[in-house]
Amino acid sequence: MKSANPAVSTTLATLLALSALGAQSQAFAADKPDHEKCYGVAKAGKNDCKTLSNACAGHAIMDNQKDAFIALPAGTCERIVGGSLEMPSGM
Template sequence: MKNRQALIAAALATVCATASTSASAAQDKPAEKEKCYGIAKAGQNDCATGTHGCSSQAKTDNMESEWKLVAKGTCEKAGGKTTAPAK
């Protein structure tokens, strides 16, 4: 009976180790992001522009020159553009 319990314990340990390895591998891969212009709310932009040098300094909502990082492929669905506005 002890051999059977040992086999079951080993099988469960293998399943748990495989599951945790797969989960951590999925978390290690960062999601692809892209700059999305024109969707940042006031104070919620991600980086500098020509008018200021830091994130979180957008003065108004949805300025064409302000951008946020979003998941790749979602920018235009949110009403933004993936290219910087012409100067």
């Protein structure tokens, strides 16, 4: 029996690993019951999960992007200027 092409095997392994990491990052805020999603305060490249304009954590394209969130301890977001517990409507 012939083994698969090493390049194909490496590519497949990489894609599987990246998809596992993506699934883990999307569950980040939900896994911490004492944390909440705070929209509109993440710095560029520092968001915790996908946004409407990208599919991965850490890919917010600008500071304070309205659809990007970071997980903060419960009660913190309401005290940050520009922070919102809900994604702005229309996004």
